[in-house]
Amino acid sequence: MTSVTGVSAPDPSPTSSVASRSTGRLGDRVFSGLSIGAGTLVVVLVLLIGLFLVTQAVPALQRNEVNFLTSSEWTVSGEHPRFGVAGLLWVTVVSSIIAMLLAVPVGVAVALFLTQYAPTWLARPAAGTIDLLAAVPSIVYGLWGLRQFGPVLVPVQQFFAQYFGWIPIFAPNNGLSGNVSTIFVVGVVLAIMILPIVTALSREVFAQTPRAHIEGAMALGATKWETIRTAVLPFGKPGVISAAMLGLGRALGETLAVTIILATLAPGTPWVASLFNGGETFASKIANNAGEFDTPQKTGAFLAAGLVLFLLTFVVNAIARIVIERRKAFSE
Amino acid sequence: MAKRIDVQDLDIYYGKFKAVEGVSMRIEPRSVTAFIGPSGCGKSTVLRTLNRMHEVIPGASVDGQVLLDDKDLYAKDMDPVAVRRTIGMVFQRPNPFPTMSIFDNVAAGLRLNGVKNRKVLSETVERSLKGANLWNEVKDRLDKPGAGLSGGQQQRLCIARAIAVSPEVLLMDEPCSALDPISTLAIEDLIHEIKEKYTIVIVTHNMQQAARVSDRTAFFNLAATGKPGKLIEIDDTQKMFNRPSEKATEDYISGRFG
Amino acid sequence: MSASTPKQGRPDAAAEDVRTLEATPSCSATRVVERDAEPAGPAGNPRNEGASGHKSGGRAAADVAARIIMWGAFVLAVIPLVWILWSVVSNGLELVGSPRWWSDDAAGTSARRPGGGALHAIVGTLEMAAVTALIAVPIGVLTAVYLVEYGRGRLARLVSFMVDILTGVPSIVAGLFIYAFWVTTLGGQRIPFAATLSLVLLMIPVVVRSTEEMLKLVPNELREASFALGVPKWKTIVQVVLPTAFSGIVTGILLGLARVMGETAPLIILAPYTKYLQGDLFANLMATLPTMINDNRTEVTQAAIDRAWAASLTLILIILAFNLVGRLIARTSKVKA
Numbered sequence: 001m002t003s004v005t006g007v008s009a010p011d012p013s014p015t016s017s018v019a020s021r022s023t024g025r026l027g028d029r030v031f032s033g034l035s036i037g038a039g040t041l042v043v044v045l046v047l048l049i050g051l052f053l054v055t056q057a058v059p060a061l062q063r064n065e066v067n068f069l070t071s072s073e074w075t076v077s078g079e080h081p082r083f084g085v086a087g088l089l090w091v092t093v094v095s096s097i098i099a100m101l102l103a104v105p106v107g108v109a110v111a112l113f114l115t116q117y118a119p120t121w122l123a124r125p126a127a128g129t130i131d132l133l134a135a136v137p138s139i140v141y142g143l144w145g146l147r148q149f150g151p152v153l154v155p156v157q158q159f160f161a162q163y164f165g166w167i168p169i170f171a172p173n174n175g176l177s178g179n180v181s182t183i184f185v186v187g188v189v190l191a192i193m194i195l196p197i198v199t200a201l202s203r204e205v206f207a208q209t210p211r212a213h214i215e216g217a218m219a220l221g222a223t224k225w226e227t228i229r230t231a232v233l234p235f236g237k238p239g240v241i242s243a244a245m246l247g248l249g250r251a252l253g254e255t256l257a258v259t260i261i262l263a264t265l266a267p268g269t270p271w272v273a274s275l276f277n278g279g280e281t282f283a284s285k286i287a288n289n290a291g292e293f294d295t296p297q298k299t300g301a302f303l304a305a306g307l308v309l310f311l312l313t314f315v316v317n318a319i320a321r322i323v324i325e326r327r328k329a330f331s332e
Numbered sequence: 333m334a335k336r337i338d339v340q341d342l343d344i345y346y347g348k349f350k351a352v353e354g355v356s357m358r359i360e361p362r363s364v365t366a367f368i369g370p371s372g373c374g375k376s377t378v379l380r381t382l383n384r385m386h387e388v389i390p391g392a393s394v395d396g397q398v399l400l401d402d403k404d405l406y407a408k409d410m411d412p413v414a415v416r417r418t419i420g421m422v423f424q425r426p427n428p429f430p431t432m433s434i435f436d437n438v439a440a441g442l443r444l445n446g447v448k449n450r451k452v453l454s455e456t457v458e459r460s461l462k463g464a465n466l467w468n469e470v471k472d473r474l475d476k477p478g479a480g481l482s483g484g485q486q487q488r489l490c491i492a493r494a495i496a497v498s499p500e501v502l503l504m505d506e507p508c509s510a511l512d513p514i515s516t517l518a519i520e521d522l523i524h525e526i527k528e529k530y531t532i533v534i535v536t537h538n539m540q541q542a543a544r545v546s547d548r549t550a551f552f553n554l555a556a557t558g559k560p561g562k563l564i565e566i567d568d569t570q571k572m573f574n575r576p577s578e579k580a581t582e583d584y585i586s587g588r589f590g
Numbered sequence: 591m592s593a594s595t596p597k598q599g600r601p602d603a604a605a606e607d608v609r610t611l612e613a614t615p616s617c618s619a620t621r622v623v624e625r626d627a628e629p630a631g632p633a634g635n636p637r638n639e640g641a642s643g644h645k646s647g648g649r650a651a652a653d654v655a656a657r658i659i660m661w662g663a664f665v666l667a668v669i670p671l672v673w674i675l676w677s678v679v680s681n682g683l684e685l686v687g688s689p690r691w692w693s694d695d696a697a698g699t700s701a702r703r704p705g706g707g708a709l710h711a712i713v714g715t716l717e718m719a720a721v722t723a724l725i726a727v728p729i730g731v732l733t734a735v736y737l738v739e740y741g742r743g744r745l746a747r748l749v750s751f752m753v754d755i756l757t758g759v760p761s762i763v764a765g766l767f768i769y770a771f772w773v774t775t776l777g778g779q780r781i782p783f784a785a786t787l788s789l790v791l792l793m794i795p796v797v798v799r800s801t802e803e804m805l806k807l808v809p810n811e812l813r814e815a816s817f818a819l820g821v822p823k824w825k826t827i828v829q830v831v832l833p834t835a836f837s838g839i840v841t842g843i844l845l846g847l848a849r850v851m852g853e854t855a856p857l858i859i860l861a862p863y864t865k866y867l868q869g870d871l872f873a874n875l876m877a878t879l880p881t882m883i884n885d886n887r888t889e890v891t892q893a894a895i896d897r898a899w900a901a902s903l904t905l906i907l908i909i910l911a912f913n914l915v916g917r918l919i920a921r922t923s924k925v926k927a
Contacts, residue, residue, distance in 0.1 A: 025411065025413075025822070027822055027824045027825065028822050028823050028824045030824070031823075031824035031827070031828070032740050032823075032824070034732055035732045035733070035735045035736035035739070035740055036736055036740065036745075037732070038728075038729050038730075038732030038733040038735075038736060039732075039733045039736040039737065039741065039745070039746075039749040040745075040749070041729060041733075042729070042733050042749055042752050042753055042756060042794060042795075042798070043748055043749055043752045045752075045756065045791065045794075046752045046755050046756055046759075048767070048771070049759065049763065049764075049767045049791075052767055052770040052771055052775070053763075053766065053767065053770060056770050056774060056775075105663075106663050106666060106667060107667075109659055109660050109662075109663030109664075110660075110663045110664050110667045112660050113660040113661060113663060113664045114664070116660070117657060117660045117661065118664070126664065128917075129668060129671065130667055130668075130671075132671055132910075132913075133667070133670070133671050134849075135848055135849075135852075135906075135909050135910060135913055136671075136674055136852075136906060137851075137852025137853070137854065137880060137902075137905055137906070137909065138852065138853075138854065139852070139854045139880050139883050139884060139887075139902070140674065140678065140852075140883070140902045140905070140906065141674070142887075143883065143887055143898060143899070143902060144673070144674050144677050144678070147677075147895075148673065148677045149670070149673070192670045195667055199667070223649055223650065223652070223653035224653055224656070224657070225652055225653040225655075225656035225657070226649070226652075226653070228656070246758070249758045250758075250760075252760070253758075253759075253760020253761070253762065253763065254760070255760065255761060255762045255854070255855035256854045256855060256858075256880075256884070260887065282762075283760060283762045283855065286762055286766065286859075287762060287855055287858055287859075290858050290859040293769065293773075293859075296774060299769075299770075299774060302766070303766060303770055306762065306763050306766040306767075309760060309762070309763055310759065310760075310763045313758050313759065313760055313763070314755060314758070316758070317754060317755055317757070317758030318751075318755070320754075320758075321751065321754045383818065385814060385817060385818055388813075388814065388817055390742060413817075413820055413821070413822050414820065415820075416817060416818055416819065416820040417819070417820025418820070420818060420819070421814075421818035423811060423814065423815065423818075425811060427809070427811035427812055427814070427815045428815075429812060429815070429816075429830055429834070430812075430834055431830075431833045431834050431836070440816070440819065440821075440830075441819035441820065441821065444816065444819065444821040444825050444826075444829055444830075445819075445820065445821065490815070493815075493819065494818070494819070497819055497820060
């Protein structure tokens with residue numbers, strides 16, 4: 001930090017009583033060492049998660065007799081293990097996309113309501129109320145989704161199956177559209193679960209819209225909605241994208257709500273495009289079989305599925321992070 | 333107490349940017365030296381190098397010498413923490429510690445440096461608060477939060493806090509710029525009183541203030557935006573305000589600057 | 591510090607500004623008058639006043655529609671919350687209201703035998719939460735201290751990135767990782783402590799982020815004041831910065847705990863449920879409220895379902911209590927967001 005040209009450096013023995021006390025160089029070294037250590041530990045932990053999952057999944061994958069990525073079979077014990085994640089991937093991604101399609105528009109609208117429309121006396125309690133949605137444990141969402149909310153959605157499913165059944169994703173699927181335990185219901189419940197995440201982050205960016213942008217638009221005679229469209233939404237767009245990504249990440253990895261609501265399918269059931277169908281996500285597959293981790297081979301297969309889920313959420317979260325970083329670079 | 337400061341060929345950098353160039357000056361003990369000049373000329377930067385607060389900012393560095401009674405503050409074996417104990421500082425905005433009472437604020441410097449003796453602490457607190465002309469106003473509420481005082485009282489509290497560790501030198505970075513005229517007057521009176529004991533350097537934007545409180549005045553200026561700031565001249569305040577040697581100083585002081 | 595504008599110049603410029611400002615209203619007023627005097631525009635509504643004279647019916651309708659949609663979205667978002675709370679309360683209140691619920695474990699109950707207590711699960715949840723906090727808080731706070739007070743350059747960016755990634759790690763993956771580490775690698779048993787470790791993984795990023803926010807709010811002037819007194823950096827952090835941010839940090843910890851207490855997935859993998867009160871984190875079985883819900887929801891009898899709802903209500907009550915206390919502490923905070 002400092003360059004020194006001086007030669008006259010006599011004994012720096014200080015004179016006053018305070019100055020003669022320890023200047024804490026040792027303490028500084030210990031404390032900064034501890035904090036760097038903690039930071040490094042976090043990095044190491046994330047790397048270890050990847051490393052452990054990879055090293056223990058690889059032996060099982062090597063013995064796998066079908067393509068791990070394209071097969072939907074799941075036989076993990078015995079001499080000839082055959083397992084693949086195609087089916088899990090489909091259910092995981094489709095249910096999460098349903099959740100995003102529903103939660104992002106509603107979440108953005110709620111965030112706009114909280115930042116632009118709500119009267120001041122309402123804005124804070126209203127925001128607190130939405131945040132409470134995040135405090136409900138996912139297992140309670142599962143219980144509620146299966147027993148209370150799902151039955152209400154069944155008529156909706158039947159309506160879609162009856163009038164839009166010609167679209168493959170809305171196909172009645174042998175009457176499963178009358179069942180609660182479908183991908184569709186899971187998607188809607190996931191949407192409610194990620195709504196507070198999408199809302200909270202969108203609210204944060206909308207609230208940061210520079211006053212000058214808003215006043216600029218209003219001074220042109222824009223209505224409130226036009227002001228939002230010209231000033232607030234463009235400013236908040238990267239924030240909304242990364243909010244959507246974070247919500248997606250949460251939906252992809254959600255376990256208990258999915259496990260409780262979704263019906264598992266009998267092995268060998270052929271794949272259909274319909275949303276009115278059972279199935280398993282990565283997370284629910286692992287949770288459903290958690291009691292059966294006994295041989296390394298079996299466990300390895302589930303760890304492999306967990307690894308794919310980890311990578312999936314890693315990518316989605318990294319995108320969210322990069323988008324928001326870009327925005328920071330812009331606004332600073 | 334009270335030591336002389338010699339600055340020799342000081343260059344100050346923020347990263348690669350040279351903020352101040354070639355400053356050499358002598359600051360006399362038991363006197364008040366004022367730094368004046370337009371904003372951005374580096375006078376606060378120079379002030380902060382005198383107790384090595386400058387290097388708290390990432391990427392900042394200096395080249396040259398700052399001698400405190402012939403001891404180089406930037407010598408390799410000189411600990412910046414020790415330097416700051418010897419040279420105290422008062423900031424532009426009063427910044428008492430919000431979690432601490434008035435007593436604890438003044439005692440903070442001693443306590444954080446390991447003094448535990450209750451008697452020593454309370455004696456020092458009383459002496460410092462008296463020294464800062466604040467004792468009579470706060471002696472009945474020493475256990476109340478320091479943040480509850482008025483702005484001027486807070487600034488005097490900060491001065492008390494700074495002198496509690498018995499520094500040799502007291503640096504003041506625009507100590508009155510956030511205060512009302514009456515509080516400013518109180519601080520200026522205080523400066524007059526404590527210059528008997530300390531070497532005081534004060535940065536100020538207010539030329540009347542420089543004229544009122546200082547014995548010597550240093551004028552800093554920069555040639556153009558993006559160029560490093562320079563010390564134009566330093567002299568007795570009387571002379572600087574009446575017949576400065578440099579044209580630039582005269583222009584600035586008479587308001588014909590720029 | 592930016593380069594100065596010439597001192598002399600300022601007053602003049604300001605004066606000019608004032609003149610322009612004075613001039614403006616009269617100008618625009620005349621313009622408005624002229625505009626109103628013109629024959630009716632496309633809106634054709636002579637009562638439209640002033641600058642909004644050109645606001646067409648379509649634009650106004652869009653504005654009203656948007657307003658209705660925003661309010662609607664909020665109401666839509668509140669419905670599930672109210673509904674969930676109502677379901678949990680109406681189905682669980684009876685059991686939760688009985689004194690036995692809070693004083694007894696579930697020994698002697700079965701799918702067909704109603705009643706029983708939740709003390710074992712409450713104790714387990716709180717105990718796990720406490721141990722989780724004990725491990726996660728020092729790591730999280732120190733990491734935040736690193737990021738705010740020390741971190742520069744590539745390592746700091748990497749740490750910050752990894753904290754974000756850790757935030758996004760699904761709880762089931764955290765559970766799997768600890769399983770792979772604790773059971774298959776170290777050869778340990780599935781014990782509550784292992785489940786606690788996975789909760790630690792989930793809690794660390796919450797603590798880091800909330801503490802980081804709070805430390806950033808501590809004004810730099812306080813650090814400088816402390817440095818200028820010759821206080822070493824570490825003491826400045828421990829005795830000035832952290833106390834100033836203290837209540838905010840506590841709030842973050844409580845909110846983090848509230849999140850972690852509701853996690854179920856890692857517990858299903860690592861901490862099998864028991865009906866009996868058992869407080870040893872290193873013994874094989876230990877009940878928690880989430881695993882109690884999970885155990886009972888798989889039964890089809892009303893007795894078990896009632897217990898699942900009651901346990902849900904209990905869990906939500908505890909989480910809300912943590913949330914509430916956290917928010918109350920945040921209000922007393924020395925540094926305001």
